[in-house]
Amino acid sequence: MLIFLAVLLNKSIYILGYSGHAYVILDSLAKLNVKVLGYFDFEPCNSFDNFYDLEYKGNEKLVDLNFIDDSSYVFPSIGDNYIRIKLVQFIEENKLAQTNIIDPQAIVSNRAIIESSVYVAPGAIINSRALIKKGSIINSGATIEHECVIGEFSHIAPNSVLTGNVIIGKNTLVGANAVITPGVTIGNNVIIGAGSVVTKDIPDNSKWVGNPLRML
Template sequence: MSEAKSVFLFGYSGHSYVIIESLLDAGYVIGGYFDFQRAERNPYELEYFGYEGEVDVKTIVGNDLVFPSIGENPIRRKLVDIFEHHRLNQFVAIDPSAQVSKTASLNYSTYIGKNVVVNAQSEIGKGVILNTSCIVEHECEVSDYAHIAPGAVLSGNVYVGTESFVGANAVVRQNVRITSGNVIGAGSVVLSDVEEKGIWVGNKLRKL
């Protein structure tokens, strides 16, 4: 990156720390953060600009970049709605260690973390989290505001619906569809389509 770009974060806690280090490693500058209250811990010594619902975000941010640094899918969705409403500058945050196919499609306000692999012809929506060391194989579709947790594996042609969560070290067999709003528990094995909304765990997969 020839010139450092400033990024304003929305949310400042555990998940944001991971994003911050990826952004710094990629050559960005963190301009500060917005949150519903000032953080008790400030390990990166960031400036606090207030709660986005009570301040003039557009005037503060200007033409700099914004990013939703929140792990919860519905909150991340609300933040992206705000960004779109104010026509703020969004982008894809990619850790330098990630391996992303040149034929993959990536939408804005998505985070691709350390050692993530995104393979050929995959489509990643907006506001998605691909967390540490997860694998998204060829021709997968990860819809808006979904979260693929650390170490999870999506085999080829997997579909993950809007706001769904695939837990740490879960494995999803090729050609499986997981519909919107589902939660797949950590370490689970998904061998067939998940169409009924709920929390699913285990091997053999069962609904809680």
């Protein structure tokens, strides 16, 4: 498992984006005692929403690299998959330091692999030999069973269950409380609606909902 490096190396962190998903990430960082140096977003938030009292550093699409040195990580704290892709591309192109963030209340096997810019939320379970590829979100209470593969920039929503040997493609959303049965492969750019039960392979670029499952 790629553990949360900022704790071991005593590094601080900047976040890209400061709204709903970022609030959950900031709670995890607080538990980990990691210092957040500031946030980048399209505009400063108002004082009511800035309850973490973070310093605004500029537009997330026009990040001033003068603020960022080698002693700090940069993390994409946006829930939208497409925006997160662009932010991670920016981080990689500018060779900024990356990490993953694993909430202390998540359960992650030491035989799982968690790539960079991944967030694992409280209550999530990731079991042995699972692979979570870069830029993905494993949200609160989600279960990723043994030997599952989560593609880049995908989002596994709260309380969804992926049973053993499930493969999820790139930029795919598995909705809250969905269940994916063993051995199923779900393609790229797919949306699985909340509460759906998936018992068969799903092709790329499609939307599915319900139990029994149907395509929209």
